[in-house]
Amino acid sequence: MTQAAERARRGPLSGAAAALLVAVFIDALGSGLYMSVSVVFFTRYLHLSGGEVGTGLSVAGAVSFVSLVPIGVLADRVGPRRMLIGAHLVRAALLTCYPFVSGFAPFLLVVSLLAVADRAASPLVQGLFGTAVGKEQRVRAMGRARSLQNLGLALGGLVAGAALVPDSDGVYVGIVYANSLSFVLAAALVARLRTTADTAPDGGRPLPWKQRISVFRDRRFALLTGLNSVVSLHVTVLTAGVPLWVLAHDRMPRAAIAWTLVLNTVVVVLCQVRATRGIETAEDGGRALRRSGLLLAVCCCGLAVTGAVPTGAAVALLLGAVAFQAFAEMYQQAGAWAISYDLAPEDRRQVYLAFFSLGNAARNTYGPLVIAFLVVQRGAVGWLLLGALVLGAGAWAARFGQSLAAPAPLSSSPVPHVPGGIRGHRS
Structure with missing residues (x-):
């Protein structure tokens, strides 16, 4: 690594990256609150059986799995910032619906849609960091995000542990709404970011489907x-x-x-x-x-x-x-x-x-x-x-x-792996 690259890597992160780190922490804090009480909320407040909760979470996991790549294709078209704002707002809206869910079918619908938005958020955040900082700082920025995420989850879990003591329906609903609010705040922070991801990399012309996939x-x-x-x-x-x-x-x-x-x-x-x-x-x-x-x-x-x-x-x-x-x-x-x-x-x-x-x-x-x-x-x-x-x-x-x-050999492959050779970064 050259001295210039090393200085760039160790330099301060951009304002956009700092704002995104705060958004990651707020997201994790709300999620830590919610994760600690979610199963109790489902069984005590929504009156679902353990089998219904387990089935719903399993189905939601499968739905989120098959949706990842299609969401990635769409994000390449409209940009990760817009998609992440949308994911946060969808998560917030779905959480506000939870207290009004009655029965297994509505629960399955809400938990599946929420899982899709939750699963999409992680690669969207990573993609947005790729445009918020230089290539020398991307892994370092993700490291900071990971540390803040763990800290937020831990603090949220501690607060939720104290909130579980009263065993009150009002407390459970309040925590669900607090998580919803955390997503709104995270979306507001992301909305203020201005990065190169706001425009399509090809100038707005969609790639052929063969190249997209x-x-x-x-x-x-x-x-x-x-x-x-x-x-x-x-x-x-x-x-x-x-x-x-x-x-x-x-x-x-x-x-x-x-x-x-x-x-x-x-x-x-x-x-x-x-x-x-x-x-x-x-x-x-x-x-x-x-x-x-x-x-x-x-x-x-x-x-x-x-x-x-x-x-x-x-x-x-x-x-x-x-x-x-x-x-x-x-x-x-x-x-x-x-x-x-x-x-x-x-x-x-x-x-x-x-x-x-x-x-x-x-x-x-x-x-x-x-x-x-x-x-x-x-x-x-x-x-x-x-x-x-x-x-x-x-x-x-x-x-x-x-x-x-190593340098990639010349190939007749119809779709090159990456412009500029194997080591070309993906931004």
């Missing part, structure tokens, strides 16, 4: 999307694997589950930006995924041992393993941002980002099954197998990241 024929990008999805199993390890493992071992205190969540949040908030240093290109991103896979494999090995040691040592190993999981999370996120930023063509940025997000959506579907099949059924051996899986995925990601860094 060319991501489906980009095999290398699809492969890295899949490998990143596997390495991102750190999410399922923390949210499903660790709790199930603790519950399966009576000598470990149940409070340890909460301790692991707090530890993860603190580490990510404090260290995510630092973990993005030197990670800018797809090659850097591949190496970051390899490091993440290694760290998560160490985490899995530590968890495998906890079942065979005394209580004190088991708790210490558990917390140590989760610390490795937190660093694995940070490097995976940084690597994912670098890969998706570096490889998406400028005129198809949002559809590429949306496609890359499909890996995370898929992980939310197969991740719990992996945990159930490996960890729940096979115990310590399952943890070791999971560690080997993520280690191999990270190694393959580094290999393909290096191959993408």
